[in-house]
Amino acid sequence: MQNKVKHIDKSEVSAQLNTAREIADGFAARGLVGEAAPGYFIHTLGCQQNEADSERLAGLCALMGYRRVDDPAEARLILVNTCAIREHAEKRALSFIGEYKHIKEAHPDTVIGVGGCMVTQRHRADKLKMSFPYVSFTFDTGAIHMVPSLVKKYVSGKGRSFIISKDYKIAENIPTVTSSRHSAWLSVMYGCNNFCSYCIVPYVRGRERSRLPDDIIAEAKRLIEGGAREITLLGQNVNSYGRDLDIGENFASIMKKVCALDGDFRVRFMTSHPKDASSELIDVMATEEKAVKHFHLPVQSGSDEILCRMNRRYTSAHYKGILDELKKKVPDVSITSDIIVGFPGETEADFEATLDMIRYAEYDMIFSFIYSPRIGTPAAEMEDQIPAEVSSERFRRLTALQDSISEKKNSRFVGKKLKLLVDEVSKTDNTMLTGRGDPVRPVHFKGDASLVGQLVTVEITAATPYTLEGKLV
Numbered sequence: 503m504q505n506k507v508k509h510i511d512k513s514e515v516s517a518q519l520n521t522a523r524e525i526a527d528g529f530a531a532r533g534l535v536g537e538a539a540p541g542y543f544i545h546t547l548g549c550q551q552n553e554a555d556s557e558r559l560a561g562l563c564a565l566m567g568y569r570r571v572d573d574p575a576e577a578r579l580i581l582v583n584t585c586a587i588r589e590h591a592e593k594r595a596l597s598f599i600g601e602y603k604h605i606k607e608a609h610p611d612t613v614i615g616v617g618g619c620m621v622t623q624r625h626r627a628d629k630l631k632m633s634f635p636y637v638s639f640t641f642d643t644g645a646i647h648m649v650p651s652l653v654k655k656y657v658s659g660k661g662r663s664f665i666i667s668k669d670y671k672i673a674e675n676i677p678t679v680t681s682s683r684h685s686a687w688l689s690v691m692y693g694c695n696n697f698c699s700y701c702i703v704p705y706v707r708g709r710e711r712s713r714l715p716d717d718i719i720a721e722a723k724r725l726i727e728g729g730a731r732e733i734t735l736l737g738q739n740v741n742s743y744g745r746d747l748d749i750g751e752n753f754a755s756i757m758k759k760v761c762a763l764d765g766d767f768r769v770r771f772m773t774s775h776p777k778d779a780s781s782e783l784i785d786v787m788a789t790e791e792k793a794v795k796h797f798h799l800p801v802q803s804g805s806d807e808i809l810c811r812m813n814r815r816y817t818s819a820h821y822k823g824i825l826d827e828l829k830k831k832v833p834d835v836s837i838t839s840d841i842i843v844g845f846p847g848e849t850e851a852d853f854e855a856t857l858d859m860i861r862y863a864e865y866d867m868i869f870s871f872i873y874s875p876r877i878g879t880p881a882a883e884m885e886d887q888i889p890a891e892v893s894s895e896r897f898r899r900l901t902a903l904q905d906s907i908s909e910k911k912n913s914r915f916v917g918k919k920l921k922l923l924v925d926e927v928s929k930t931d932n933t934m935l936t937g938r939g940d941p942v943r944p945v946h947f948k949g950d951a952s953l954v955g956q957l958v959t960v961e962i963t964a965a966t967p968y969t970l971e972g973k974l975v
């Protein structure tokens with residue numbers, strides 16, 4: 503039941519996969535297989551959605567016959583998956599791309615492709631075309647499936663390509679190479695309709711489009727069979743899932759279906775918009791054992807005036823109502839938030855309202871950002887841009903307040919038994935493991951390396967501001 507408006511035609515995707523196989527056949531004919539295969543390296547910046555996209559890029563690279571390498575200097579195909587959320591992210595991407603010039607000089611046969619949110623903006627793609635002549639091609643966030651034909655075009659001497667199709671459709675059946683076997687991303691929808699006035703995402707990822715429930719469930723089953731012990735359901739605005747499908751499915755119902763699958767695994771989701779955080783979803787978190795008790799619910803500001811100018815479409819009172827319901831229904835729930843400091847026109851009183859919200863919410867952790875004007879967004883045109891030194895000073899006060907809250911919050915887990923996914927062996931002590939679960943902070947405990955990738959129960963024995971300690975039960 504694919505939908506021509508929202509899905510890329512199956513035949514178009516298969517044509518790209520066939521092109522990838524032709525490239526691989528070309529390498530094989532020259533004996534370039536196994537250890538002799540040319541290397542690929544993917545550099546991912548930005549959010550979890552980009553990480554999930556990079557897993558699909560890796561799947562395409564493998565299908566094209568490239569072999570994963572950890573050093574870009576050894577790669578003959580380098581892909582950079584960029585972010586545009588703040589200026590800092592774009593500067594970092596441009597500086598990494600700049601470094602790849604030396605690799606191209608040493609190995610002129612290297613193919614360098616740049617994708618993601620930054621190059622989905624015309625001015626950035628133009629800049630790469632003009633000022634970075636060693637970049638072979640760029641591809642926008644809607645053109646990931648086209649990478650095989652872009653590689654083919656470039657290596658067969660037909661020139662560089664700079665694609666901004668803005669044809670944002672869902673491409674199913676793209677193979678993936680996952681970065682972790684036990685912890686998996688699963689995109690349930692793409693794009694965003696919200697147009698928060700500071701945010702570039704709706705301009706570079708298109709309108710909301712939900713994957714079909716059958717495709718999501720089939721992928722979840724594959725991941726679980728492949729050994730995933732934790733699945734994170736992803737969407738820029740994940741809790742508006744299903745609204746565009748009109749088939750009676752919403753995010754709460756799809757979350758419930760994933761939790762109901764057989765197997766020993768847990769389910770997370772991100773990112774939720776407060777205007778769409780329903781009681782139904784809170785109930786699913788409260789009742790489904792497999793749902794991790796962590797809700798990431800970005801508030802952005804505590805001031806109603808600023809929330810309105812941000813076009814967030816909720817008030818601080820509405821947001822507090824969700825927090826109250828969440829805390830009541832999900833005992834010990836971990837709550838995290840994103841906060842922007844120094845939005846245009848933010849007064850000292852507006853900022854104080856944000857500090858009040860932090861005190862009220864008692865977040866486990868926050869991701870705080872100094873406002874960064876993005877070309878083409880309404881906020882970039884607003885008057886009263888805040889001087890950098892004022893924003894920095896507010897940022898420091900915000901961080902200090904949150905630090906004092908985090909310390910107190912972590913201690914609520916002491917004495918509790920928690921189910922955790924064992925992430926890794928400690929880098930400094932190989933008898934110690936690190937696990938993650940309901941607390942947002944990592945938990946350290948003694949255990950054998952063979953437990954990595956398993957779900958275990960740990961009793962929490964101590965808490966510091968940034969970590970927890972425990973012992974295996």
Ligand code: 5AD
Binds near residue numbers: 587588800840873874
């Ligand atoms: N400036 C600063 N922070 C931003 N974010 C989004 N756009 C901007 C911007 N222009 C933050 C928001 C969002 C998070 C992913 O990034 O807090 O939730």
Ligand code: SF4
Binds near residue numbers: 698701704739
């Ligand atoms: Fe950006 Fe707002 Fe959409 Fe989040 S909900 S991606 S902040 S426009």
